[in-house]
Amino acid sequence: MGEFTPFQTVDVIGLPVAVTDYSSAIDWIFDRALAADRAYAIEAANTHVAALARHEQEFGEVMAQFDLICPDGMPLVWAINRCLGKRKKEKEESPEKLTDRVYGPTLMLKTIEASEGQPDLKHFFLGGAQSTLEKLHRRFEEQYPGSHIAGSYSPPFGDWPEEEFEKIRENIVASGANLIWVGLGCPKQERWIAKYKEQLPPGCYFGIGAAFAFHAGEVDQAPCWMQRIGMEWFYRLCKEPRRLSKRYFKYNGLFVWYQFNK
Structure with a gap:
């Protein structure tokens, strides 16, 4: 983990997950984006990420x-709260239990909203089809007119040529963005961020x-009540069974196994 992380973390099957809410996470993000000293990597982790x-x-x-x-997934929130409850029983200093997750798509909306009226905070979208990026531009420019959507880039499908990183880097630099949303799908996006972290613009x-x-x-999101009880995965599985069945059954099962066989 980075040296400046201010949050307490809880080990969730080996992953150090921050005990944080949306507001505190966004404050941390803005501080680092404006510091402009290096690239910072941020993840909203669900059971798939943790188990993988x-x-x-x-x-x-x-x-x-x-x-x-x-903690993007409710199972991670539950695991964190169990640990915090245990710490309190043992009379250790501990933050309050979490009342909600920090869901990646909602974190994106709240971050863009909070950046309105702050011209030094600029957003860049990396990934997805060009048509998807155009829809994102339209939505956010209409919904959050005070935010600054500085640019976007739709990379080629499949494996990228060696020169692709330099093209992406030049696009980010030219945009002046310091909040870069990488939507390449898990785990490709995490691997890409980690691989190039030392070479990426601040x-x-x-x-x-x-x-x-x-x-x-x-793509439709699950109803709020399904998200609250940790069943969003089931909703998405019903929508895209062919693509998601192996991921959910394998990694949800592994998450439970690792959680109870530490």
Whole structure:
């Protein structure tokens, strides 16, 4: 983890997850974005990310490069709160239990909203089809007119040529962005951020997963009540069974196994 992380963390099957809420996470993000001293890596981690980091050493090393890991999934929130409850029983100093998760797509919306009227905070979208990026631009310019959407880039599909990183870097530099939303899908986006972290322009880089498709209106989100009880995965599985069945059954199962077989 990065040296400046101000949050207490809880080890969730080996992943150091911050005990934080939206407001505190956004304050941390803005401080780092405006510091402009280096690239910071931010992740909203769900059970898939946590289980993959525990199951595969290489991906665990990738996640070790991240400076802030927020609890995106309710199972991570429950695991954190169990640990905090245990600390209090043992009379250890401990923050209050979390009342909500820090859901990646919502973190994106709240961060863009909070940046309104702050011209030094500029957003860049990396990933997705050009049509998706155009929808995102339209939505955020209409919904958050005081925010600054500085640029976007739709990379080629599949494996990238060696020169692709330099093209992306030049686009980010030219835009002046310091809040860079990376929507390449998990785990590609996390691997990309970790691999190039030392070469990226200063700013905050978010592994944001399906948020682009959600906010562009291309994929439906689960109802709020399903999100609250940790069943968002089931809703998405019903929508995209062919693509998501292996991921959810394998990694949800691994998360439970690691959680109760420490």
